[in-house]
Amino acid sequence: MKSYIQIAIRTRSETIDWGVGEKLIDSLNVSGGWLHPEQVSHNADKFTELFLGKSSCENIWASKASLRLNGVLSDFYQDFSWRRKKAIKSSGSVVHSSRNNRGQVVPGTISLKADYSDKVDWYSLFKVWCEIFSPQLGMVHLFTSPELAPADKNGSFQIGSFNAALKPDIPNVGWGMFYGDEFAREVNVDKVAAAGFRIEGLGGGYLVRVTENISDVANEFSSFSKSRAELRNLFPEGFFVINNEPLV
Numbered sequence: 001m002k003s004y005i006q007i008a009i010r011t012r013s014e015t016i017d018w019g020v021g022e023k024l025i026d027s028l029n030v031s032g033g034w035l036h037p038e039q040v041s042h043n044a045d046k047f048t049e050l051f052l053g054k055s056s057c058e059n060i061w062a063s064k065a066s067l068r069l070n071g072v073l074s075d076f077y078q079d080f081s082w083r084r085k086k087a088i089k090s091s092g093s094v095v096h097s098s099r100n101n102r103g104q105v106v107p108g109t110i111s112l113k114a115d116y117s118d119k120v121d122w123y124s125l126f127k128v129w130c131e132i133f134s135p136q137l138g139m140v141h142l143f144t145s146p147e148l149a150p151a152d153k154n155g156s157f158q159i160g161s162f163n164a165a166l167k168p169d170i171p172n173v174g175w176g177m178f179y180g181d182e183f184a185r186e187v188n189v190d191k192v193a194a195a196g197f198r199i200e201g202l203g204g205g206y207l208v209r210v211t212e213n214i215s216d217v218a219n220e221f222s223s224f225s226k227s228r229a230e231l232r233n234l235f236p237e238g239f240f241v242i243n244n245e246p247l248v
Contacts, residue, residue, distance in 0.1 A: 001148040002115065003218060007126055007140045008160030009110040010168055011133040012181065015096045016077050020132060021061035024094065024110075025054045027128045028082075031120045035090055035112075037082035044081040044093050051082065062096055090114030104166060107136055111160050116142055122214050123176055127207060130178045134203050137162050137170065138178030142217040146225075146246045157242060172242040173228050175214050180205030191234050197227075 014020075028035045039047040040057055049060065062077040076098065083091040090112060097108035110133055114120075126140040143158060156163055157171035170183070179187050184205045192199045198209040210228050211217075217224050225245045232240060 001145070003142060003144045003148075005112070005114045005116050005120075005122055005140070005142055005214075006158070006160040006174075007110075007112040007122075007129065007138075008162070009129055009133050009135045009138045009178070010107045010162050011110070011135050012097060012105050012107050013134045015094060015108045015110075015133065016062035018058050018061055021057060021080065021094075022054060023132045024129075025057060027125060027132070030125045030128070034088045034117065034120050035084065035114065035125075038084045038086065040080070040082045042078040042081065044079070044083075044091065047081070047083060088115050088117045088120065106165050107168070108133075113160070116218070118215060123209070126176055126178075127202070130202055130205075130207060134180065135178045135205065136181040137168055137183060138180070139174035140176040140214070141174035142214050144218050144221060146221050149246070170240050172240055173210065173232050175211065175217055175224070176207065176209045178202070178205055178207050186236055186239060188234060192231070195230065195234060197231055197234075 025037070028037060037051040040049050040051050040060055041047045042060065042063070051057070057080070061080050064075055065078050066073050066075050068074075077096045079093055079095050081091070081093040092110070092112035095109045098106045100106050110129060122140055126138065130138055139160060147158065155171065162168035162170065180203070187199075187206045187208070189199060189201075189206065192208060198212065200207050208231070210231055211224055229245050232243065
């Protein structure tokens, strides 16, 4: 299976304001526009709208719709999806944060899956998204053959899922992670930094990288795997669902 980049964010922050949408679209011009959208839609499985510039997306971003459930008509905000079929091939989506009938905040999700290329500064993109969306959790990772065995390819880690919306978990340590909200309390900043890992505070949470460059995952997976195991051991037991490294 071809290597790919997966960025995933879970956020309790408000996402429906068009100003948020503008920042997201601006961020896709990173590194010379290699992630510039070609099509946009409410439905990630059906694209009918050409991307004609940022302003053309205002009416699509968080447009309101209604759904009748058990005889009750409820309003909701539609998803925003985009894709690019040329190099660098990519697709992404925003599922807006909302409130359920109990008044609980249901976190929104922002995701991007893209062919890997060293032409894009993936960490800068991830960091910008963390600034835009104030994540509860976030991940950027390069998936290569050791983590794409048939038994794993549709696992929650590989698809960038944090599982249950109201009680998320962390499947594994991605190359870059953001720990916010209740997860930030479990980050021992001094211990992580003393062990030589790259950590920085951002908006009440922490950005942590396993290595300096994401290309290390592809070029030196054995070394990356060893470092990731060491980093994982600096967190409380049970903090991650996956606690073993793949056999190489």
